[in-house]
Amino acid sequence: MAGDYQRGEMDIHEQAATFEGFGxxxxxxxxxxxxxxxxxxxxxxxxAGFVGGLVPGIVLAVLGVLFLKEKPASAH
Structure with a gap:
């Protein structure tokens, strides 16, 4: 059985998609x-109250989206 294993021949698309989704x-x-x-x-x-908490929360969310969004892949 161990002799049937060939390194690098397994389809890993599902594992790669799971890893990307988890990230x-x-x-x-x-x-x-x-x-x-x-x-x-x-x-x-x-x-600060409700508005004093909501405004910084929204600002953090917007800045986070801007910094965390996917960057376009550079073409080599």
């Missing part, structure tokens, strides 16, 4: 949690 989920999920955490912390733990 994207982690990246965008972390941004969502950070924005939500900032918003509710400023809302409930400071005298």
């Amino acid at each position: 994207k989920f982690t990246k965008w999920g972390s941004l969502a949690i950070a924005s939500l955490l900032l918003t509710i912390t400023l809302w409930f733990c400071t005298p």
Whole structure:
């Protein structure tokens, strides 16, 4: 059985797609949690109130999207 194995011949498209999907989920999920955490912390733990927490949360989300979005692949 071990002799039947040929290194590098297995189709890994599904594993690569899963790895890419997990990376994207982690990246965008972390941004969502950070924005939500900032918003509710400023809302409930400071005298800033709802709007004082919502505005920085939205700013963080927008900046995060701008910095974390996929960059176009450079052509070599």
